[in-house]
Amino acid sequence: MATMRTLFLNPPSFEGFDGGAGARYQARREIKSFWFPTWLAQPAALIPNSKLIDAPADDLALDEVLRRARGFELCIIHTSTPSFENDVKVAQALKAQNPDMRIGFVGAHVAVLPEESLKAAPVLDFVGREEFDFTLKEVAEGRAYDSIAGLSYRRDGDIVHNPDRSLIEDMDALPSVLDVYKRDLVIENYYIGYLKHPYLSLYTGRGCPARCSFCLWPQTVGGHVYRTKSAQAVIAEMAKARQMFPQVKEFFFDDDTFTADLTRAAEIAKGLGKLGITWSCNSRANVPFEYLKIFKDNGLRLLLVGYESGNQQILNNIKKGVRVDIAKEFTKNCRRLGIIIHGTFILGLPGETKETIEESIKYACGLNVDTIQVSLAAAYPGTELYRQAMANKWYDEALLVRNDGTQASAIQYPHLKAPDIEAGVKRFYSKFYARPTPIFRMLVAMAKDPIERRRRLREGKEFFDYLRGRQKPAASRIELPPKTDKKDPVPA
Numbered sequence: 413m414a415t416m417r418t419l420f421l422n423p424p425s426f427e428g429f430d431g432g433a434g435a436r437y438q439a440r441r442e443i444k445s446f447w448f449p450t451w452l453a454q455p456a457a458l459i460p461n462s463k464l465i466d467a468p469a470d471d472l473a474l475d476e477v478l479r480r481a482r483g484f485e486l487c488i489i490h491t492s493t494p495s496f497e498n499d500v501k502v503a504q505a506l507k508a509q510n511p512d513m514r515i516g517f518v519g520a521h522v523a524v525l526p527e528e529s530l531k532a533a534p535v536l537d538f539v540g541r542e543e544f545d546f547t548l549k550e551v552a553e554g555r556a557y558d559s560i561a562g563l564s565y566r567r568d569g570d571i572v573h574n575p576d577r578s579l580i581e582d583m584d585a586l587p588s589v590l591d592v593y594k595r596d597l598v599i600e601n602y603y604i605g606y607l608k609h610p611y612l613s614l615y616t617g618r619g620c621p622a623r624c625s626f627c628l629w630p631q632t633v634g635g636h637v638y639r640t641k642s643a644q645a646v647i648a649e650m651a652k653a654r655q656m657f658p659q660v661k662e663f664f665f666d667d668d669t670f671t672a673d674l675t676r677a678a679e680i681a682k683g684l685g686k687l688g689i690t691w692s693c694n695s696r697a698n699v700p701f702e703y704l705k706i707f708k709d710n711g712l713r714l715l716l717v718g719y720e721s722g723n724q725q726i727l728n729n730i731k732k733g734v735r736v737d738i739a740k741e742f743t744k745n746c747r748r749l750g751i752i753i754h755g756t757f758i759l760g761l762p763g764e765t766k767e768t769i770e771e772s773i774k775y776a777c778g779l780n781v782d783t784i785q786v787s788l789a790a791a792y793p794g795t796e797l798y799r800q801a802m803a804n805k806w807y808d809e810a811l812l813v814r815n816d817g818t819q820a821s822a823i824q825y826p827h828l829k830a831p832d833i834e835a836g837v838k839r840f841y842s843k844f845y846a847r848p849t850p851i852f853r854m855l856v857a858m859a860k861d862p863i864e865r866r867r868r869l870r871e872g873k874e875f876f877d878y879l880r881g882r883q884k885p886a887a888s889r890i891e892l893p894p895k896t897d898k899k900d901p902v903p904a
């Protein structure tokens with residue numbers, strides 16, 4: 413049987429909604445941000461003649477997605493807990509247009525709740541659980557559903573769950589996503605405020621050995637063993653990336669924790685240094701100075717560091733496995749070496765009080781990292797935080813994302829209500845960015861580069877609109893225009 417024509421879809425949602433697996437909190441951001449849809453690009457690279465559509469990044473509304481979806485026999489949609497309902501509506505529209513199209517969902521939400529998801533969405537033919545790359549390849553090849561590990565599907569009115577699919581051990585067996593990026597994505601449409609533009613992100617490995625209780629991917633799809641491509645394979649891939657995308661100013665390794673294997677990271681860094689590549693990655697706040705120096709000497713520009721909280725008890729509560737004093741020392745070392753840090757913090761984790769919010773704000777200002785991101789704690793099914801929050805009645809899932817696509821505090825405590833946590837986020841940003849140092853840094857960056865200046869001005873306006881509660885309400889991108897008799901041309 414010929415391989416089915418397969419469409420991989422990051423579905424339309426709210427304008428500016430960053431819904432892909434690369435987004436840790438699926439929501440509309442304070443400033444426009446999009447991560448690359450790498451988790452869809454990877455199986456797309458395994459299936460000949462497939463196509464990847466990233467509707468939010470390309471600002472495609474549902475009618476345009478439907479038009480482009482014609483002629484496809486199989487559609488894979490990447491879903492998440494906050495976007496599930498919306499994604500089902502997109503699946504329904506696709507099925508209404510082409511009742512023969514097979515539609516499956518993938519992502520952490522359906523990996524954890526396959527039965528519930530299939531029951532909630534009769535439009536779905538199947539969901540791919542665990543790591544779904546080869547599951548989808550087998551579906552596209554037309555194999556019998558009952559022979560495909562990791563698949564949950566419908567049979568004669570019942571929902572059937574096949575045995576689990578083992579995690580991929582040989583990561584070098586996965587083809588590069590670069591050809592799919594080149595074929596299907598407009599890389600200039602991807603923005604992350606603290607990365608140079610255009611940037612490009614990819615994974616060199618999956619899984620994280622740490623056990624942070626809130627963190628979705630290692631507890632659902634990726635697992636707790638960091639499985640990696642060989643250093644040589646990564647260096648070869650990056651050499652190809654530089655040739656294929658000469659306009660890219662920065663490459664970002666989106667592995668959960670790229671620094672989890674320091675020996676390998678150093679080997680890759682040395683290879684990147686020889687290639688003259690500017691790169692950045694996710695890191696924990698505990699990398700020793702000698703490794704930071706190797707990274708910096710070989711093109712590292714920025715580390716994205718999850719500090720989460722300035723309160724040690726909260727860090728212990730969430731099993732962060734990093735001490736505040738070690739994180740301070742690490743940050744000082746980065747500053748000495750000139751490594752830029754984007755620090756991420758979360759408000760509303762177990763143990764949070766009004767006082768610990770102030771403690772975290774003071775901590776972040778004292779660390780003096782370059783930029784920050786402050787998120788609201790989000791307890792997604794499959795995480796230890798979700799189980800805790802449900803058991804203690806801290807959680808209301810319906811509140812994860814507001815009806816304008818922005819993140820809301822779905823967690824609250826008897827002593828600390830959701831509005832206090834949300835107000836804490838705004839206060840955090842205001843106090844951090846109102847200091848002279850970040851303003852000075854921003855002005856210097858803007859003075860050096862006119863492109864940077866235009867971008868920072870746009871982001872600055874979006875950010876201040878957010879702080880003042882004046883963000884333009886995001887338009888829904890899944891409403892269809894009224895029907896007319898006019899027929900759209902059928903795409904080639």
Ligand code: SF4
Pocket residue numbers: 620621622623624627628630668669696718
């Ligand atoms: S270190 Fe980062 S990626 Fe790893 S479990 Fe913790 S939050 Fe998740």
